[in-house]
Amino acid sequence: MTPVHFSFSSAFVLGLMGLTFHRTHLLSALLCLEGMMLSLFIALALWALQFEMTGFSAAPMLLLAFSACEASAGLALLVATARTHGTDRLQNLNLLQC
């Protein structure tokens, strides 16, 4: 595997592990999600270059646009959580569950 491939693959896996193993803050999950999106962006851009498909060059832009939407949705959820629960700490969220 070429170093470039290794870099974005490992960035993706590390971001996924960070998403799954986040324990304290919701914000860290969102950041890891952004990291995953970034690595996917690099992967798509490299794909277009590697296979010399000029028609595929629009794909990274689309991914970026949708990731922006998703990031804003996540941030809105974060803000709502902070409004209702006070913090974004995850242990606050199921404090009232019996």
Place this chain on the structure above:
Amino acid sequence: MHLTTLILSSSLILVIAILIYPLLTTLNPNPQDQKWAITHVKTSVKAAFLMSLLPLMIFLDQGAETMFTNWHWMNTAPFDMMSFKFDHYSIIFTPIALYVTWSILEFASWYMHSDPLMNRFFKYLLLFLVAMILLVTANNMFQLFIGWEGVGIMSFLLIGWWYGRADANTAALQAVLYNRVGDIGLIMAMAWLAMNLNSWEIQQIFFLSKNFDMTLPLIGLILAATGKSAQFGLHPWLPSAMEGPTPVSALLHSSTMVVAGIFLLIRLHPLMENNNTALTTCLCLGALTTLFTAACALTQNDIKKIVAFSTSSQLGLMMVTIGLNQPQLAFLHICTHAFFKAMLFLCSGSIIHSLNDEQDIRKMGGLNLMPMTSTCLTIGSLALTGTPFLAGFFSKDAIIEALNTSHLNAWALILTLIATSFTAVYSFRVVYFVTMGTPRFLPLSPINENNPSVINPIKRLAWGSIIAGLIITSNFLPSKTPIMSMPLTLKLAALLVTIIGLLTALELTAMTNKQFKITPTIPPHHFSNMLGYFPAIIHRLTPKLNLSLGQSIATQLIDQTWFEATGPKGVSSLQVKMAKTVSDAQQGMIKTYLTIFLLTTTIAILLTMI
């Protein structure tokens, strides 16, 4: 064609046509005039009676019986559609039934004169009469069944004539339900006959039945007779049927309809001759019925109920006679019983109307103001108890003699003799309370018997009660020779027990004004007055058991078991249990889910790599 058969058949067809004609005039859309009941119905019955005397005379003269098939509609193998059998039973019964009906219709034109629906009443009575004639002249079981059901339905309609009264509706429903239970027996017998003998023609049944064990259909027929003729077990409908108007009680529930069951057994008697089970059943059932209902009649206070119980007791006596293998004596008793029982009912009706609809005998008395009615009441009661040489004597005494000289059940014999003495007691009670002593009714009662349409029917039936027994026995020879020689005690047994009963009743009556016993003996009195507690128990218990069985089936079996525990709900509850067990591991723990997701992805990738 031979003149005899021509006259016989044509006059019999004419009888039936005369009876049906007024019913056809009611199909006219224009309403009938007020007098239709009298001009059409009563006249037609009178004409039919006179017409039916012609075949009777021919039968007397030449012994000619006939059987004709009117309408071969299609090739129905088991029977022909409309087939009439005029053997000696129907030739004798038809004029008697028509005579009694004629008298009752004339009486009813007085009794029901203030009823706005009198025409409909007469139409119902005529329809009943046609159904009854169909029943007795049926040559196949299908036509008999048509007549059977017809009389049952007309009985329902007529008992519930005053349907605004809740008791009348209950009584009509009771009559239909008890008759239905009996009909099960009849249908079972017909089904057995159709399956095994392949025919519903009575001649063919007689011929083929020699090779079969006929116990099952005979039990069915006895059940049918129990229902229709109010034997013990299916008897409460008959006293309740007194809710209907008195002409209905006189026609249906004394002379004609209730003898239909006995008539069925008489008609199909050759099937029963050799079957000892059926004969013993008839004997014991009849003996039980006659004693039980006579005991119930002893303490009743409604005059119509006493006469109804006496009818039931006489029907039990007829059943006993059939059990003795003497169908002709039973038939003779049917014929003589029709006269005096109808007359007793007509006298009761006359008294009831004259005392302004008072039916309680404790409120009657001193009715020498109605000489004709009270005389005929006495004549009827004497005929009922079997006073020598009145109508009832010839049949009743012959029955008791046959009972005494046969090698049969002594228990049945004792019961019948006790019932005969009870007959004397309650008949005397009726006559004493109604006609003797000082009057206990209201002073301004409209006592009136100078209307000829009251007096003439009662007079006609009185003549019948006096001479019918003599005429019938002297003209029609029995086919089974009665035993002529027996010890003197046995010969006089019926008379002796009747006189003993009468003397006991006289003694008890003489003791009442000496205040011998101020209060009645409570348990026997209540047993007799409440009809042996039979209706009180059965009418509540059986429906309650059935309904609670139905409810437990519907609720516990179907709703709670099939639907909830094993059916759709059972499946869903099983699924819910499994889902709950699984979802214990799914508590909204996103972190765990994501961890599992990562692990799964890793393993999948490694598996595909390696």
